[in-house]
Amino acid sequence: MVDVKICVGTNCSFKGSLDILEYLESDESLSETIRISTHSCFNKACKPNNAPVVMVQDELILKATLDKILLKIREKL
Numbered sequence: 661m662v663d664v665k666i667c668v669g670t671n672c673s674f675k676g677s678l679d680i681l682e683y684l685e686s687d688e689s690l691s692e693t694i695r696i697s698t699h700s701c702f703n704k705a706c707k708p709n710n711a712p713v714v715m716v717q718d719e720l721i722l723k724a725t726l727d728k729i730l731l732k733i734r735e736k737l
């Protein structure tokens with residue numbers, strides 16, 4: 661299982677993190693592979709230019725997109 665923590669704080673929600681969360685939760689092909697949780701803010705990485713921020717295992721992804729997240733999940737498997 662790969663841990664995926666999605667920031668749902670103000671900056672990140674504003675930049676689309678809730679859409680990412682919704683997509684990852686609804687993709688059944690990932691349900692056996694990832695464990696999704698939400699995070700209120702990755703304080704040190706919290707800058708408007710970095711949002712949305714997502715952590716995959718121990719790595720922060722800045723300006724996260726679905727492509728970047730899915731690639732990182734594959735690397736961690």
Ligand code: FES
Nearest residue numbers: 667669672702706
């Ligand atoms: S709101 Fe997402 S890192 Fe702070």
